[in-house]
Amino acid sequence: MNYNPILIIIIFVAAFIFYRQIISMYKPIxxxxxxxxxxxxxxxxxxxxxxxxxxxxxxxEVTIALLFGFLLSIPLILTTGYERREDGSIYVKKSLAFIFLFLTLFAIRWTLRGIIDMDSDSRMKLFFITACAYLIPWKVLSFYKFRKVYLMN
Structure with missing residues (x-):
């Protein structure tokens, strides 16, 4: 496999987002x-x-990548929630389903990366478009869900 610097950055970003989400289940936001x-x-x-x-x-191909990304965002959106705990702080709701889904989505993207037969530049472009299409809606709606809990009191 060709591990170019952009791929390493993408793996780092995915790992960082996953790490932050897990930490937020135990530390307040x-x-x-x-x-x-x-x-x-x-x-x-x-x-x-x-x-x-x-x-x-x-x-x-761009349209398919965008639609696929939006479809991948739906389970992430549905399994991400926020709650105010007894200490008055807001935490990410603990969700084993979220952990499983995030890792499964990453595995699906990684597997598809090896299956799709096209040059590496084009494949990376499509996979970045897919990543943006699920990360942006997920994070924007997560922010909206957080703000709902934040403004409740």
Whole structure:
């Protein structure tokens, strides 16, 4: 397998997001929840994949990647919740389903990466588009869910 620097960054970002989500089940979320959205800035190195002139993908392939990403975001959105505990702080609801789903989605993407037969630049572009299509809605709706709990009292 070709482990280029962008792939290493993508693995790091996925691991960091997973780590932060698990930690938030045991440590309260500080502030007004803006940190939930800040993790989206970790996607910025990947934007070079979209601008890569060597990556040739058809509009239909981009559309399929976007739809696939949106579909992957649905279980993450449904299994992410927030609760105010007895200490008055807000935590991510403990969810074994979330842990299983996040790891399963990463495994699906990793497996598809090896199955799809196209040049590596185009494949990386499509997988980055897919990642954005599930991470952005998941994080934005997670922020919205957090703010609902935050404003409840």
């Amino acid at each position: 500080k502030g007004k929840g803006v940190r939930i959205l800040v993790t989206l800035f970790l996607l910025t190195p990947g934007w070079s994949l979209i601008m890569n002139p060597n990556a040739e993908v058809a509009p239909l």
